[in-house]
Amino acid sequence: MTPEPEALRTAPAEIPAVRRFAWLLRRELWESRWIYLAPFAVTGLLLLGAVPGAFQMPAKMGKVAGLAPAAQHAALTDHYMIASLLLMATTFVVSLFYCLEALQSERRDRSILFWKSLPVSDLATVLSKTTVPFVILPLLTVVLAAVAHAVMLLLSSAVLMASGQGPGTLWARVSLPEMWLMLLYHMVTAHILWYAPIYGWLLFVSAWARRAPWLWAILPPLAVGVVERIAFGSSVLGDLLSNRFSGGPGGMGFTAASRTMDPLMQMTPGTFLASAGLWVGLVVAAGFVGGAVWLRRRRGPV
Amino acid sequence: MAVIEACGLRKVYGGNVALDGVDLRVEEGGILGLIGPNGAGKTTALNALLGLTPYEGELRVLGRDPWRERDRLMRDVACITDVAVLPRWIRVAQLLAYTAGVHPRFDRARAERFLERTTIRPTHKVRELSKGMVTQLHLALVMAIDARLLVLDEPTLGLDLLFRKQFYDTLLGDYYDKSRTLVVATHQVEEIEHVLTDVLFLDRGRVVLAIGTEALEERYREVAVRPEQVAAARALGPIHERQAVGRSVMLFDGGHGERLAALGEVRTPSIADLFVAVVGGQAQGAAR
Numbered sequence: 001m002t003p004e005p006e007a008l009r010t011a012p013a014e015i016p017a018v019r020r021f022a023w024l025l026r027r028e029l030w031e032s033r034w035i036y037l038a039p040f041a042v043t044g045l046l047l048l049g050a051v052p053g054a055f056q057m058p059a060k061m062g063k064v065a066g067l068a069p070a071a072q073h074a075a076l077t078d079h080y081m082i083a084s085l086l087l088m089a090t091t092f093v094v095s096l097f098y099c100l101e102a103l104q105s106e107r108r109d110r111s112i113l114f115w116k117s118l119p120v121s122d123l124a125t126v127l128s129k130t131t132v133p134f135v136i137l138p139l140l141t142v143v144l145a146a147v148a149h150a151v152m153l154l155l156s157s158a159v160l161m162a163s164g165q166g167p168g169t170l171w172a173r174v175s176l177p178e179m180w181l182m183l184l185y186h187m188v189t190a191h192i193l194w195y196a197p198i199y200g201w202l203l204f205v206s207a208w209a210r211r212a213p214w215l216w217a218i219l220p221p222l223a224v225g226v227v228e229r230i231a232f233g234s235s236v237l238g239d240l241l242s243n244r245f246s247g248g249p250g251g252m253g254f255t256a257a258s259r260t261m262d263p264l265m266q267m268t269p270g271t272f273l274a275s276a277g278l279w280v281g282l283v284v285a286a287g288f289v290g291g292a293v294w295l296r297r298r299r300g301p302v
Numbered sequence: 303m304a305v306i307e308a309c310g311l312r313k314v315y316g317g318n319v320a321l322d323g324v325d326l327r328v329e330e331g332g333i334l335g336l337i338g339p340n341g342a343g344k345t346t347a348l349n350a351l352l353g354l355t356p357y358e359g360e361l362r363v364l365g366r367d368p369w370r371e372r373d374r375l376m377r378d379v380a381c382i383t384d385v386a387v388l389p390r391w392i393r394v395a396q397l398l399a400y401t402a403g404v405h406p407r408f409d410r411a412r413a414e415r416f417l418e419r420t421t422i423r424p425t426h427k428v429r430e431l432s433k434g435m436v437t438q439l440h441l442a443l444v445m446a447i448d449a450r451l452l453v454l455d456e457p458t459l460g461l462d463l464l465f466r467k468q469f470y471d472t473l474l475g476d477y478y479d480k481s482r483t484l485v486v487a488t489h490q491v492e493e494i495e496h497v498l499t500d501v502l503f504l505d506r507g508r509v510v511l512a513i514g515t516e517a518l519e520e521r522y523r524e525v526a527v528r529p530e531q532v533a534a535a536r537a538l539g540p541i542h543e544r545q546a547v548g549r550s551v552m553l554f555d556g557g558h559g560e561r562l563a564a565l566g567e568v569r570t571p572s573i574a575d576l577f578v579a580v581v582g583g584q585a586q587g588a589a590r
Binding site for chain 2: 013014015019020022023024026027030031106109110111112113114115116117118119120121122124298300
């Protein structure tokens with residue numbers, strides 16, 4: 001019986017798994033600084049645009065004064081919604097780019113040989129990269145949008161007070177906690193859970209493709225769709241994909257209806273969680289991420 | 303205790319046999335030179351040791367299966383596989399912080415002390431460093447890891463003579479001791495041959511010769527044969543003959559004892575010459 005190798009030397013201090021994982025995440029942010037710089041830049045632009053917007057508030061308040069409370073709400077929360085949507089669109093696009101690069105760039109610059117020389121498993125590595133579109137970017141989006149909303153509201157209030165109108169009506173119609181809750185809910189349902197298979201697919205392609213990951217990400221689904229159309233005259237895959245990108249099972253918040261009625265009514269987690277599409281999508285996403293781990297273990301530099 | 307034990311190690315890429323039944327044993331404290339022409343399977347063998355590629359056959363590194371337990375194994379194994387694999391976007395300080403963050407045996411202060419002797423600064427990005435400096439940086443990282451096995455695959459390829467010399471001097475002076483084991487695959491064998499304890503010649507995926515350097519010195523003799531003795535020397539059946547400054551230099555495998563001294567100057571062949579004789583001779587045989 002040979003002794004356990006490490007028994008021959010004094011055991012080194014273990015590094016707790018959580019702290020190691022935090023280093024993996026930090027590494028991702030070092031390598032891809034643009035994933036947070038882009039949302040920050042968009043937030044900056046939004047705030048810049050909020051300044052002239054605030055100065056139009058006294059006139060706007062006059063215009064909405066005669067409307068019903070629900071219509072007032074819709075009119076006054078308009079640009080807060082736009083700010084949220086812009087930020088969400090930004091981080092969504094950033095997530096797409098990030099996922100496609102995540103497991104590709106380390107193989108292209110051969111640094112995978114260095115990363116693999118360290119005692120970090122392929123599972124931990126892929127999970128750290130998965131955490132970026134699933135946790136870090138949504139969180140960043142919510143925080144930045146919340147800050148933008150708060151600054152916009154404060155600016156508007158200040159202008160209204162200076163004009164002698166007082167911000168009372170504005171505050172009565174625009175509720176920050178309500179908007180933040182909606183945003184958070186929409187991020188979790190749509191951007192994390194509903195889009196999960198999109199991120200999963202891109203991570204998988206990123207681990208698989210030797211080059212041109214964009215082509216590999218787009219062409220195979222496109223080809224399958226075309227073949228399906230020619231062979232069966234149907235468009236099941238196309239419908240599935242367009243539903244994944246722009247539709248959804250409902251109950252995710254932020255639909256067209258949310259502008260005319262109480263937006264909190266849009267949050268129906270029951271409807272959302274009862275949708276088969278959600279769960280199928282999550283299983284598919286898990287499959288793709290698992291595939292990426294499998295590939296990370298086997299693929300070397302390209 | 304054997305640090306590396308391989309038995310019938312085999313690896314096929316597509317239809318290409320990269321390793322064809324390699325047996326290998328490296329004891330603790332040994333310095334093994336893995337020597338072979340391009341495409342001999344050196345890198346494949348090292349990748350198998352480091353858990354970078356699956357394989358057929360038996361392989362144990364520090365008692366572990368590298369393919370199944372790469373991340374655990376890498377706590378005790380350090381390696382430089384190829385030059386310039388450090389990520390180009392990273393800053394030196396980030397590299398040290400990250401390595402310290404994930405590697406329980408990495409001593410950051412030690413790495414910093416090594417770097418102080420160089421012109422590399424913590425604020426440098428890897429892409430701002432010359433090829434030689436990147437190698438210095440990687441060496442500083444590796445030497446700050448308290449590893450039991452160090453694997454080097456052409457660590458100095460493409461570097462100038464000064465950097466190469468400094469690389470091995472630092473490594474052997476400041477890092478290597480009898481509790482560590484080294485495996486080095488290189489073309490520039492003359493730089494390390496005086497420190498090797500074992501050599502393994504690999505050609506087309508097969509082990510051509512595996513021998514300790516002490517046994518090698520006893521077994522192989524090189525004779526610069528005096529012109530009048532050439533016929534007599536050839537009669538003793540050298541395994542290789544080459545011309546050098548007007549003399550026939552013949553390499554003998556074992557035996558002949560004192561008789562060789564009568565033919566000319568006898569010395570131990572360099573590993574490079576032995577390699578040419580053993581592997582080159584086989585290649586000629588195969589060609590015929």
